[in-house]
Amino acid sequence: MKTAEILELTCVKKAETRLNTPHKLAIVGAGCGDIELLTLKAARLISSAELIVYDALVSDDILSLAAKECELHFVGKRCGQPSALQDDINALLLECAVRGLNTVRLKGGDPNVFGRGCEEALFLARNGFASEFIPGVTAALGCAASAGIPLTHRGVARSVTLVTGSVFDDSAVAWQSLLAAQTSLVFYMGKTQAAKIAHGLLNAGANVQLPVVFISNGARANQRLTYASLGNMADTARKIEVSGPTMIIVGEVVSVGKELSDLMDSIGNTSAEPVLERLVNAGEPV
Numbered sequence: 275m276k277t278a279e280i281l282e283l284t285c286v287k288k289a290e291t292r293l294n295t296p297h298k299l300a301i302v303g304a305g306c307g308d309i310e311l312l313t314l315k316a317a318r319l320i321s322s323a324e325l326i327v328y329d330a331l332v333s334d335d336i337l338s339l340a341a342k343e344c345e346l347h348f349v350g351k352r353c354g355q356p357s358a359l360q361d362d363i364n365a366l367l368l369e370c371a372v373r374g375l376n377t378v379r380l381k382g383g384d385p386n387v388f389g390r391g392c393e394e395a396l397f398l399a400r401n402g403f404a405s406e407f408i409p410g411v412t413a414a415l416g417c418a419a420s421a422g423i424p425l426t427h428r429g430v431a432r433s434v435t436l437v438t439g440s441v442f443d444d445s446a447v448a449w450q451s452l453l454a455a456q457t458s459l460v461f462y463m464g465k466t467q468a469a470k471i472a473h474g475l476l477n478a479g480a481n482v483q484l485p486v487v488f489i490s491n492g493a494r495a496n497q498r499l500t501y502a503s504l505g506n507m508a509d510t511a512r513k514i515e516v517s518g519p520t521m522i523i524v525g526e527v528v529s530v531g532k533e534l535s536d537l538m539d540s541i542g543n544t545s546a547e548p549v550l551e552r553l554v555n556a557g558e559p560v
Contacts, residue, residue, distance in 0.1 A: 298404055298405065298406060299370065299371050299377040299379060299403065299405040299406075300319050300378050300405065300406050300407075300408055301379045301394060301406070301407050302316045302319055302320065302379065302380050302381065302385065302410070303316065303382075303383060303384040303391075303407075303408060303410015303411070304316065304328075304332045304333075304336050304380050304381060304382055304383070305416060305493075306382065306383050306410075306411055306413040306416035306417060307331070307333055307382075307491070307492065307494040308333075309333065309335045309336050311410075311411045311416055313408065313409065313410065315408055316408050316410065319378050320339045320340055320378055321339045321340065321341065323340060323341070323376050323377065323378040324341075324343075324344060324375040324376045325344065325345040325347070325373075325376070325378070326340055326344055326345070326346050326377070326378045326379075326380050327349055327363070327367060327377065327378070327379050327380065328346065328347070328348060328381075329349065329350050329380065329381050329382050330348075330351060330382070331350075331382030331383070331519060332380050332381070332382055333494075336380075345375075349362070349363045360393070363394070364394060364397045367379060367398060368398065371401075371403040372403075379394060381410070382410075382413075383410055383412045383416075384409050384410040384411070384412040385407055385408075385409075385410065386409075387412040387414075387436060388436075388438050388463075395407070411493075412436075413462060413492060413493075413519070414434070414521070416493040417492025417521050417523075418460070418489075418523065418531075419493075420493040420497060421487065421489050421499055422531050422534050422535050422538070423487065423523060423528060423530070423531030424527050424530055425458050425460070425523075425527060426527070427526075427527050427530050430456075430525075430527055430530055431456055431458045431525055431526060431527050432455070432456045432457070433455050433456065433457040433458070434459075435452060435455075435457050435458070435459050435460065436462065437452065437460065437461050438461075438462055438463065439461040439462055439463045439465070439466075439467045439471065439522065440462075440463050440464075442467070444474060446478060448474075449474040449477065449478035452475070452478070453475065453478050453480055457525065458523060458524070458525035458526075458527045459522075459524040459525055460522070460523050460524075461522040461523075461524070462521060463521075464520075464521070464522045465488065465511050465514060465522065466511075468508050468510070468512075468522065469507075469511070471524075472504055472505075472507040473508075475524070476504060476505075481504065482503065482504055482505035483503050483504070483505065484503060484504040484526070485501070485502075485503060485525065485526060485528035485529045485532070486501070486502045486503055486504055486510075486522065486523070486524050486528060487499055487500065487501050487523050487528045488520050488522055489520065490516040490519070491519065491520075492519070492521055498516060500514055501528070501532060504524065507522075
């Protein structure tokens with residue numbers, strides 16, 4: 275879907291929305307990169323916003339949905355780089371609310387999955403201003419889908435656990451609890467902590483051969499997959515040189531996804547012909 279098509283879909287209620295709703299700040303999930311993963315409601319709010327406060331992982335094509343006269347304020351945070359302070363972001367949002375502008379707080383992924391969305395909503399509410407959440411495709415779902423990896427799979431994983439890769443409870447009990455269920459583990463922002471993650475899981479009894487995949491720039495044109503095992507996870511992470519975000523999936527579902535990927539790669543453009551021939555010979559409808 276092109277940008278113009280998204281705008282066409284979102285402009286239907288645009289004028290009506292501005293006339294009939296009070297000024298409100300929306301905390302919006304921008305998804306995990308691909309503009310086509312943006313929800314229609316998010317696209318409508320972005321295109322009608324008078325002011326947008328956006329994060330580092332919001333793509334340029336999503337920002338292009340904004341009106342020419344819309345104010346854009348960048349408040350991105352990136353690991354190891356100069357970043358906006360959360361107190362400063364809160365103050366900016368409060369200023370926007372006081373000005374009475376239709377404001378979108380635009381966050382990568384989903385605003386309430388390691389996105390501090392509710393922290394900002396609470397700050398605004400404590401200062402007398404309402405806001406609303408618009409969900410987005412969180413990175414765990416978007417990256418896994420674009421990589422062809424199921425987060426749950428019958429007989430392999432019956433649950434999925436989302437874990438921040440930047441802050442840990444490093445106790446043995448905490449690591450053991452992550453392994454207690456038949457679960458897939460998804461670590462956000464975990465590449466720089468790969469050695470610590472591997473150490474914690476191995477000490478908790480995880481198999482050294484447990485499959486791991488690093489998904490860099492997931493759901494983007496420059497997506498890159500790097501496969502490893504728990505035993506060589508730390509060394510693999512040190513060799514990954516990418517400028518974008520990297521997510522880690524740990525669990526047997528990685529092998530399921532790898533098998534699917536290998537099968538898909540083996541399917542040639544003409545692979546359907548033998549199947550069709552067999553169906554015709556068997557008298558089956560085609």
